[in-house]
Amino acid sequence: xxxSIEDIEIQLLLDAVYRHYHxxxxxxxxxSIKRRLLQARxxxxxxxxxxxxxxxxxxxxxxxxxxxFLTVQVSEMFRDPSYFRALREKVVPHLRTxxxxxxxxxxxxxxxxxxxxxxxxxxxxxxxxxxxxxxxINPAALRAAQAGVYPLDRIRLFTENHQLSGGHTSLSEHYTxxxxxxxxxxxxxxxxVFSDHSLVTDAAFGEMHLxxxxxxxxxxxxxxxxxxxxxxxxxxxxxxxxxxxxKESLRFSTHANLFSEFVREEKIYRxxxx
Amino acid sequence: MSVRAVVIGASAGGVQALxxxxxxxxxxxxxxxxxxxxxxxxxxxxxxxxxxxKCALPVKEAEDKEPLVPGTIYFAPPDYHLLVEADETLALxxxxxxxxxxxxxxxxxxxxxxxxxxxxxxxxxxxxxxxGAQGLRAVCEAGGFGFVQDPATAxxxxxxxxxxxxxPGARTMALEDLAPVLQAMIEG
Numbered sequence: 001x002x003x004s005i006e007d008i009e010i011q012l013l014l015d016a017v018y019r020h021y022h023x024x025x026x027x028x029x030x031x032s033i034k035r036r037l038l039q040a041r042x043x044x045x046x047x048x049x050x051x052x053x054x055x056x057x058x059x060x061x062x063x064x065x066x067x068x069f070l071t072v073q074v075s076e077m078f079r080d081p082s083y084f085r086a087l088r089e090k091v092v093p094h095l096r097t098x099x100x101x102x103x104x105x106x107x108x109x110x111x112x113x114x115x116x117x118x119x120x121x122x123x124x125x126x127x128x129x130x131x132x133x134x135x136x137i138n139p140a141a142l143r144a145a146q147a148g149v150y151p152l153d154r155i156r157l158f159t160e161n162h163q164l165s166g167g168h169t170s171l172s173e174h175y176t177x178x179x180x181x182x183x184x185x186x187x188x189x190x191x192x193v194f195s196d197h198s199l200v201t202d203a204a205f206g207e208m209h210l211x212x213x214x215x216x217x218x219x220x221x222x223x224x225x226x227x228x229x230x231x232x233x234x235x236x237x238x239x240x241x242x243x244x245x246x247k248e249s250l251r252f253s254t255h256a257n258l259f260s261e262f263v264r265e266e267k268i269y270r271x272x273x274x
Numbered sequence: 275m276s277v278r279a280v281v282i283g284a285s286a287g288g289v290q291a292l293x294x295x296x297x298x299x300x301x302x303x304x305x306x307x308x309x310x311x312x313x314x315x316x317x318x319x320x321x322x323x324x325x326x327x328k329c330a331l332p333v334k335e336a337e338d339k340e341p342l343v344p345g346t347i348y349f350a351p352p353d354y355h356l357l358v359e360a361d362e363t364l365a366l367x368x369x370x371x372x373x374x375x376x377x378x379x380x381x382x383x384x385x386x387x388x389x390x391x392x393x394x395x396x397x398x399x400x401x402x403x404x405x406g407a408q409g410l411r412a413v414c415e416a417g418g419f420g421f422v423q424d425p426a427t428a429x430x431x432x433x434x435x436x437x438x439x440x441x442p443g444a445r446t447m448a449l450e451d452l453a454p455v456l457q458a459m460i461e462g
Contacts, residue, residue, distance in 0.1 A: 029359065031389075072369070215368040218338045247338060
């Protein structure tokens with residue numbers, strides 16, 4: 001089909017955002033990006049995508065709002081409990097053998113996955129020796145992750161997931177309920193470095209033992225997926241683990257040969273030893 | 275222009291309706307078929323096994339970045355939206371629920387309308403919500419063909435009724451006529 005005017009406008013907007021602000025969405029999966037931009041256009045009452053482009057170039061207060069549209073990711077604590085159960089039962093025994101551990105939650109969004117891992121590591125007695133790196137490109141998301149505050153009405157789901165993941169504390173030990181919000185304990189993020197990092201443009205992060213990056217790769221096109229999988233390969237210690245989303249796969253990646261399947265059904269891979 | 279892809283959305287009563295309709299698509303059916311059914315977010319997709327046994331065509335769960343193959347039936351994975359890219363590959367997303375659903379019919383239909391324009395046939399089956407109505411309108415606005423299961427024969431009429439309101443140009447059809455009509459349209 002011929003490229004529609006809307007598609008041209010989207011390309012121009014993404015180019016503009018990259019050239020002026022160095023946020024690079026040009027290799028994000030286009031269908032999702034388009035839906036989100038059309039939502040933004042509607043919500044802001046613009047007639048065209050070009051008007052968003054003009055606004056974001058001339059008014060830098062628009063950028064954070066645009067980032068929220070382009071990067072909104074929805075997660076929940078202990079999402080896919082069987083993934084966390086597999087980490088607990090199959091990966092943790094390996095991690096125990098290291099005197100110190102580094103864990104990278106790449107694309108941490110509002111921090112649900114980070115707190116899930118922090119609680120799991122605390123339960124398994126690994127928290128003291130672990131440094132977590134929680135990264136995202138969206139400063140607002142990073143701030144939310146750092147705050148660790150979630151609406152109380154989500155806690156029921158989080159608690160259910162936590163139980164199913166094999167949790168052996170009560171989730172309520174890890175937060176304080178206060179009005180309609182749950183504030184997660186500071187102790188869970190004491191050893192976390194929150195940092196602005198782009199999987200698209202930034203470099204490898206160094207010697208991780210576990211990288212958890214779930215439901216992020218699906219938002220990228222094939223080319224960018226390849227780059228990011230390569231980056232994960234470079235960032236993992238030999239024998240380190242990589243967890244991705246349950247419907248994601250390294251199968252088609254040019255860097256697939258860096259990894260072996262570790263828990264196949266949970267999409268947990270291991271960096272080959274050699 | 276001839277039809278190059280089919281999208282189907284179903285909710286309450288949908289498994290039953292699809293069990294009547296999808297086995298009617300014969301071997302050699304020349305275009306891909308993408309299906310969203312509202313089901314709870316379990317990781318295993320029981321629908322795929324169920325329909326693989328009933329259908330003449332190969333049935334699989336849609337994978338991210340997978341190129342569409344003619345004559346294959348793709349089901350959206352539970353808890354993921356299914357989208358079509360302009361290069362006729364599939365994509366998944368775990369964005370917010372839409373109409374309380376993930377996968378959402380609107381997401382598949384709107385992105386497929388974008389990718390296939392007038393070469394798309396879209397079908398709304400039984401269901402108890404309004405998902406798919408916007409999507410069907412998008413399909414019709416792009417020049418594609420809209421079909422709605424006759425609400426009188428649907429297990430739950432809400433969804434087909436909402437789709438008819440949103441997209442008056444869609445054709446209302448009895449369930450058993452859908453597969454033959456698609457086939458005639460695509461081959462003719």
